[in-house]
Amino acid sequence: MFEVRVHGRGGQGVVTAAELLSVAAFLEGRHAQAFPSFGSERTGAPVVAFCRIDDHAIRSREPVVRPDAVIIQDVTLLHQVHVFEGLRPEGYLLVNSTRGFDELGIGEFVRDFRRDRLLVVPATELARQHVGRPVPNAALLGGFAALSGRVSLESVTTAIGQRFAGRVAAGNIAAATAAYEFVRAEQEEMRNAQAG
Amino acid sequence: MPLQPIKFYQTGSFVVGNRLLDPDERAVQARIDRTNSLNCGHRACQGCGEALGARYALDAAMRATGNQMVAVNATGCLEVFSTPYPETSWRIPWLHSLFGNAPAVATGVAAGLKAKGRSDVRVVGQGGDGGTVDIGFGCLSGMFERNDDVLFICYDNEAYMNTGVQRSGATPPAARTTTTPAIGPEPGNVFGQGKNVPAIAMAHEIPYVATATVADLRDLEYKVTRAMDFRGARYLHVLVPCPLGWGSASGDTIRIARLAKESGLFPVFEAEGGEVTDVSKIRRRVPVEDYLRLQTRYAHLFGEHGHPGTVARIQAVADRNIRRFGLVEGE
Amino acid sequence: MLRQVEGSRAVADAVALCRPEVVCAYPISPQTHIVEALAAHVKSGRLSPCEFVTVESEFAAMSVAIGASAVGARAYTATASQGLLYMAEAVYNASGLGLPIVMTVANRAIGAPINIWNDHSDSMSQRDSGWIQLYAETNQEAADLHVQAFRIAEELSLPVMVCMDGFILTHAWEQVDTPSQEEVDAFLPAYEPRQVLDPADPVSIGAMVGPEAFTEVRYLAHARQMQALELIPDVASRFAEAFGRNSGGLVHPYRTDDAETIVIALGSVLGTIKDTVDEMRRDGVRMGVLGITSFRPFPLDAVRTAVGEARHVVVLEKALAVGIGGIVTANVRMAVTPERVSTVIAGLGGRAITKASLHRMLADAIAGRLEPLTFLDLNHELIGNELARMAAGRRSGPMAENLLRDLGAVASRIG
Numbered sequence: 031m032f033e034v035r036v037h038g039r040g041g042q043g044v045v046t047a048a049e050l051l052s053v054a055a056f057l058e059g060r061h062a063q064a065f066p067s068f069g070s071e072r073t074g075a076p077v078v079a080f081c082r083i084d085d086h087a088i089r090s091r092e093p094v095v096r097p098d099a100v101i102i103q104d105v106t107l108l109h110q111v112h113v114f115e116g117l118r119p120e121g122y123l124l125v126n127s128t129r130g131f132d133e134l135g136i137g138e139f140v141r142d143f144r145r146d147r148l149l150v151v152p153a154t155e156l157a158r159q160h161v162g163r164p165v166p167n168a169a170l171l172g173g174f175a176a177l178s179g180r181v182s183l184e185s186v187t188t189a190i191g192q193r194f195a196g197r198v199a200a201g202n203i204a205a206a207t208a209a210y211e212f213v214r215a216e217q218e219e220m221r222n223a224q225a226g
Numbered sequence: 227m228p229l230q231p232i233k234f235y236q237t238g239s240f241v242v243g244n245r246l247l248d249p250d251e252r253a254v255q256a257r258i259d260r261t262n263s264l265n266c267g268h269r270a271c272q273g274c275g276e277a278l279g280a281r282y283a284l285d286a287a288m289r290a291t292g293n294q295m296v297a298v299n300a301t302g303c304l305e306v307f308s309t310p311y312p313e314t315s316w317r318i319p320w321l322h323s324l325f326g327n328a329p330a331v332a333t334g335v336a337a338g339l340k341a342k343g344r345s346d347v348r349v350v351g352q353g354g355d356g357g358t359v360d361i362g363f364g365c366l367s368g369m370f371e372r373n374d375d376v377l378f379i380c381y382d383n384e385a386y387m388n389t390g391v392q393r394s395g396a397t398p399p400a401a402r403t404t405t406t407p408a409i410g411p412e413p414g415n416v417f418g419q420g421k422n423v424p425a426i427a428m429a430h431e432i433p434y435v436a437t438a439t440v441a442d443l444r445d446l447e448y449k450v451t452r453a454m455d456f457r458g459a460r461y462l463h464v465l466v467p468c469p470l471g472w473g474s475a476s477g478d479t480i481r482i483a484r485l486a487k488e489s490g491l492f493p494v495f496e497a498e499g500g501e502v503t504d505v506s507k508i509r510r511r512v513p514v515e516d517y518l519r520l521q522t523r524y525a526h527l528f529g530e531h532g533h534p535g536t537v538a539r540i541q542a543v544a545d546r547n548i549r550r551f552g553l554v555e556g557e
Numbered sequence: 558m559l560r561q562v563e564g565s566r567a568v569a570d571a572v573a574l575c576r577p578e579v580v581c582a583y584p585i586s587p588q589t590h591i592v593e594a595l596a597a598h599v600k601s602g603r604l605s606p607c608e609f610v611t612v613e614s615e616f617a618a619m620s621v622a623i624g625a626s627a628v629g630a631r632a633y634t635a636t637a638s639q640g641l642l643y644m645a646e647a648v649y650n651a652s653g654l655g656l657p658i659v660m661t662v663a664n665r666a667i668g669a670p671i672n673i674w675n676d677h678s679d680s681m682s683q684r685d686s687g688w689i690q691l692y693a694e695t696n697q698e699a700a701d702l703h704v705q706a707f708r709i710a711e712e713l714s715l716p717v718m719v720c721m722d723g724f725i726l727t728h729a730w731e732q733v734d735t736p737s738q739e740e741v742d743a744f745l746p747a748y749e750p751r752q753v754l755d756p757a758d759p760v761s762i763g764a765m766v767g768p769e770a771f772t773e774v775r776y777l778a779h780a781r782q783m784q785a786l787e788l789i790p791d792v793a794s795r796f797a798e799a800f801g802r803n804s805g806g807l808v809h810p811y812r813t814d815d816a817e818t819i820v821i822a823l824g825s826v827l828g829t830i831k832d833t834v835d836e837m838r839r840d841g842v843r844m845g846v847l848g849i850t851s852f853r854p855f856p857l858d859a860v861r862t863a864v865g866e867a868r869h870v871v872v873l874e875k876a877l878a879v880g881i882g883g884i885v886t887a888n889v890r891m892a893v894t895p896e897r898v899s900t901v902i903a904g905l906g907g908r909a910i911t912k913a914s915l916h917r918m919l920a921d922a923i924a925g926r927l928e929p930l931t932f933l934d935l936n937h938e939l940i941g942n943e944l945a946r947m948a949a950g951r952r953s954g955p956m957a958e959n960l961l962r963d964l965g966a967v968a969s970r971i972g
Contacts, residue, residue, distance in 0.1 A: 049730045091729075312764075324620070327623075335628050337624070338629065342629065347756055364616075365617050372611070
């Protein structure tokens with residue numbers, strides 16, 4: 031079982047991100063379960079959504095309290111919500127930002143984490159560029175596919191294509207692909223740095 | 227023997243001379259093929275205005291629809307006196323659900339019939355004033371607003387008679403009911419703003435709104451028939467005196483209904499799409515006192531300890547109606 | 558077709574396949590996605606003939622369904638929480654008139670304090686309304702139960718409430734197999750009403766019944782629910798034959814055969830309980846689970862059989878009968894010796910029921926430490942504070958606000 035938690039704010043497509051991730055996993059023949067933790071689901075309010083992926087039917091309905099991966103769509107939540115709750119050092123962490131972990135003030139927290147499982151992606155910028163709106167969810171899913179290898183980019187883009195139509199679909203697919211490539215490039219750089 | 231001309235107001239009804247009319251022009255009730263929708267043997271009180279009104283209204287609706295009709299009934303006198311288990315006075319398909327939901331149930335009947343391809347079957351919802359202007363009002367307004375294909379008829383006897391004469395939103399000012407007793411400095415019901423449901427129905431701009439009384443049954447038949455010319459939401463508000471609740475003689479039901487109209491207290495009119503298209507003029511104007519004095523629910527207004535000021539206020543209401551609707555020729 | 562889909566959408570699609578002729582819609586969370594999806598089915602012409610009536614209240618929603626059903630139309634609506642209470646009078650009326658309406662209840666708490674999250678307070682409040690009540694464990698079962706519900710309802714002339722946990726199921730995406738129209742048509746015959754308002758054969762429906770026959774009318778309602786005890790498993794097995802899936806029925810026993818302790822619950826929490834029980838089984842604990850799918854009629858014999866010789870029964874309930882405790886428990890105690898049964902109130906107002914909490918509670922149960930009535934994860938400090946405030950002075954203020962102030966920022970918590 032692989033468990034993902036997505037944090038963001040109402041209007042950023044947090045719930046949709048978890049749903050699309052579940053669809054991507056389903057497209058690969060796996061069982062997946064996505065559900066939101068509804069709070070005050072107004073625009074701008076903190077929102078959490080969950081996604082579980084497994085090879086077997088998923089029965090548990092508890093919130094994801096020990097995530098294998100955390101996706102943070104909005105860094106203003108970092109010091110407001112317990113976004114890292116239950117995340118262990120071997121877990122994946124993907125943050126939507128143009129700044130580094132130290133700059134974000136969580137350098138100390140992630141010190142023991144595996145470097146190859148930590149990444150910041152400028153998802154909002156990619157979304158602005160490709161979708162025309164600062165909705166970072168699709169880009170983050172593309173980045174997450176590259177970072178975790180749990181779902182393929184193709185599955186993510188297929189899921190996006192099933193959910194949206196026309197320009198919105200094309201833009202989000204482009205944003206996801208760009209983020210995927212961005213992460214791949216970062217990983218390459220990291221490997222080269224380790225090798226060198 | 228010299229001929230003596232009979233004036234209509236002396237009989238108060240166009241029914242006079244019915245037998246002399248061509249069969250096609252006779253009242254529905256005068257026809258051999260009337261449906262007796264609400265059949266005899268029911269348990270209504272002597273002189274019940276509601277039983278009379280419902281019988282005429284539904285028979286007219288049956289005739290207008292070629293007997294393709296379903297009726298929905300709110301809880302109330304009409305429902306209780308017509309269906310004492312295991313008997314029923316209804317010779318039409320008839321459904322009673324609850325007190326406050328008759329307009330919505332009627333909507334459901336219309337929707338179901340439409341889905342079943344039976345739009346030829348028309349729907350009449352009916353209830354008393356409690357089930358219409360008070361507890362059923364939300365459902366009624368919803369039905370109007372959606373313009374569902376329902377004729378809703380309110381038989382207004384101006385209080386909760388089924389439960390023993392309690393005040394409703396249709397109870398007129400100063401009237402005594404068991405919850406507005408005739409005691410204290412302002413005996414009887416309060417002078418509120420009133421709840422004029424025909425006007426509220428018109429504000430929904432539904433295809434057809436009309437008022438009628440059991441004093442002019444030919445007019446009632448006409449209005450039901452006219453209502454059936456329209457599709458969509460229609461509303462008919464019928465004044466039906468209640469001898470028990472109003473404290474009037476059983477034999478005075480029609481007389482009192484006529485006085486309600488002739489005094490101007492109950493304007494009789496038709497409206498289409500929110501605009502008044504016709505009013506029934508007052509034939510011989512009477513002071514409201516003529517109407518009030520026949521009913522013990524107003525007895526406290528008269529006599530040694532009476533309230534002439536209150537009577538004057540009621541007269542002012544009637545005068546306003548006369549002005550507003552142009553009920554008197556030339557005024 | 559197997560799809561990854563939102564629970565509400567899966568249910569709406571299943572309902573549409575049942576060809577309802579009148580659908581009444583009034584929005585209330587967490588039910589709303591269902592009627593939204595049905596609106597799209599009707600508006601697009603995929604579901605036709607069907608009248609989609611957007612009513613002005615839940616009371617009207619059920620009333621419209623009553624009218625539609627009485628003219629022989631297949632009628633459906635969905636609601637939750639306050640909406641179910643608001644239509645309660647019509648809920649009783651529909652069953653009293655014997656109209657086979659199917660309604661989804663997206664289970665949600667009842668206020669005050671207002672709360673949009675899941676528990677079973679709403680449908681439990683209507684348990685004696687005369688409706689059949691079926692509780693879904695998964696979205697697949699929720700979808701399937703609707704197909705079965707129309708068949709059960711119409712065969713018995715009784716309305717059926719399909720209860721599915723709000724948000725936890727309605728808003729969850731998981732894989733659901735949606736059958737084809739042909740398959741559903743083959744399983745679900747056209748509605749042949751026992752009574753219908755028809756100008757060709759006028760009847761009066763809804764007459765007043767006095768003391769001389771009221772008991773008999775109520776008895777017949779009970780007798781039909783007793784018939785449902787036979788019909789529900791029969792329809793479930795026919796469904797399994799037709800669709801190759803086990804959904805519905807009266808109860809779902811899980812590893813109960815040799816169990817010394819059996820946890821009884823309804824709805825989606827059964828999955829979490831089963832995972833917990835599997836983990837405990839690995840440690841050698843003889844624990845089983847009994848899911849109750851049909852709460853009305855209550856399957857006394859099936860519960861008795863499934864519980865068997867188990868020493869301890871823990872009823873985990875998402876509703877509270879204030880002033881006494883368990884609601885499901887009271888029913889279970891009719892089936893098994895009362896001394897064996899403990900009540901655990903859990904998940905009220907959407908509080909997450911976690912495996913960690915279940916482990917702690919079940920460990921207590923095995924050790925014989927479980928009280929007859931336990932509130933899972935109760936915050937004693939919060940209660941203590943408020944009790945102290947109430948003891949300190951008369952004007953202690955609004956309780957809910959006090960607790961929230963004590964609790965601080967709730968948005969920072971997960972689960």
